[in-house]
Amino acid sequence: MDTATNSFGTRSAAPEVTIIDIVGEITAASEAVLKDAHSRTEGSRIVVLNFSGLDYMNSSGIGLLVTMLIRAKRNSQTLRACGLSDHYRQILSLTRLDEAIAVFESEEAAVAA
Amino acid sequence: MTEPRDKGNWADHVEHFASEGLPEGARSDTVAGRRLMSPLQGFGQMWQKTYRIPVPGHTPEEVISTWKAEYGRFWPTYNKFYAPIAGIKPGEIGLIKGASGPVRLSTGVMVLYADDVSFTYMTPEGHPFAGWITFSADEEDGVTHAQVLALLRANDPVYELGFMFGGNRQEDRMWQHTLRSLAEYLGAPGEATTTKIKVDRKRQWRRFGNIRHNSAIRTMFRRSKSGG
Numbered sequence: 001m002d003t004a005t006n007s008f009g010t011r012s013a014a015p016e017v018t019i020i021d022i023v024g025e026i027t028a029a030s031e032a033v034l035k036d037a038h039s040r041t042e043g044s045r046i047v048v049l050n051f052s053g054l055d056y057m058n059s060s061g062i063g064l065l066v067t068m069l070i071r072a073k074r075n076s077q078t079l080r081a082c083g084l085s086d087h088y089r090q091i092l093s094l095t096r097l098d099e100a101i102a103v104f105e106s107e108e109a110a111v112a113a
Numbered sequence: 114m115t116e117p118r119d120k121g122n123w124a125d126h127v128e129h130f131a132s133e134g135l136p137e138g139a140r141s142d143t144v145a146g147r148r149l150m151s152p153l154q155g156f157g158q159m160w161q162k163t164y165r166i167p168v169p170g171h172t173p174e175e176v177i178s179t180w181k182a183e184y185g186r187f188w189p190t191y192n193k194f195y196a197p198i199a200g201i202k203p204g205e206i207g208l209i210k211g212a213s214g215p216v217r218l219s220t221g222v223m224v225l226y227a228d229d230v231s232f233t234y235m236t237p238e239g240h241p242f243a244g245w246i247t248f249s250a251d252e253e254d255g256v257t258h259a260q261v262l263a264l265l266r267a268n269d270p271v272y273e274l275g276f277m278f279g280g281n282r283q284e285d286r287m288w289q290h291t292l293r294s295l296a297e298y299l300g301a302p303g304e305a306t307t308t309k310i311k312v313d314r315k316r317q318w319r320r321f322g323n324i325r326h327n328s329a330i331r332t333m334f335r336r337s338k339s340g341g
Binding site for chain 1: 116117118119120122123124126127149150151152153154159161225226228231233235245247249262264312313
């Protein structure tokens, strides 16, 4: 059975910009944790997913990112990504998620864009 | 920097389905060279559909190993799956001769991800659905369960209409049948449960043009042209 990271931290980076620090794994077992982190971004116009602590993701994890993206759109939020290794950047491209989640080289760039 | 643990589980980066090395026996022209489609590029409402069945007496690894090896055997007879030449491994392509309502169609899928307890297909342009279907096995209360989880949208307005008028139920029957057949094959006959969530009610009208790739329409035209 999948093991899940207990929680993903959130922090404010600028007015209306919240960062979610993804640490460890994103799998089916991460659903509640990811939902909880996203619920803490209420009021933010931009949510930056910082993937620099990600060390494992399966296809269920990619599915969770899609459902999170739909929830964000419903809340009139924009999702951005940073801290992706080449491997995970390629997965976002392969799955065409990068057409809906803008990918940035650094956290600073993602916040400032 | 250490290599990610999931590195070997994902298909290599491609934008289009390969044109070579495809299984024989089915038409591949509605698949070869087509772009991959995620649920974000489809037209219709987005659904998450989960089908589950208990398979006691087997580990999740045993269930997935059998499922990969005998994948097409568990399908209803009105659909035929032509397995990838190298088996269900990341990046490999399987072809499908099937039915979308009363219409016959040729299409396919690419193995997006595979590990010991799951594998995922991604669809091409022209397929009835844009999205991913994940086949997995896990333990719940000490009992192994097999699961099909589809995250998808109908690819274009024609498929969306079909989905609204019977296609949705037909898809449910297809995966319920698959799970029943798998469980029976593994000596654990039973009934599958179905859970459906409408993830996104909105239709993506800017994707209306996906219709130009519709495999059912193309298959129909080809058949009428060849008199078949």
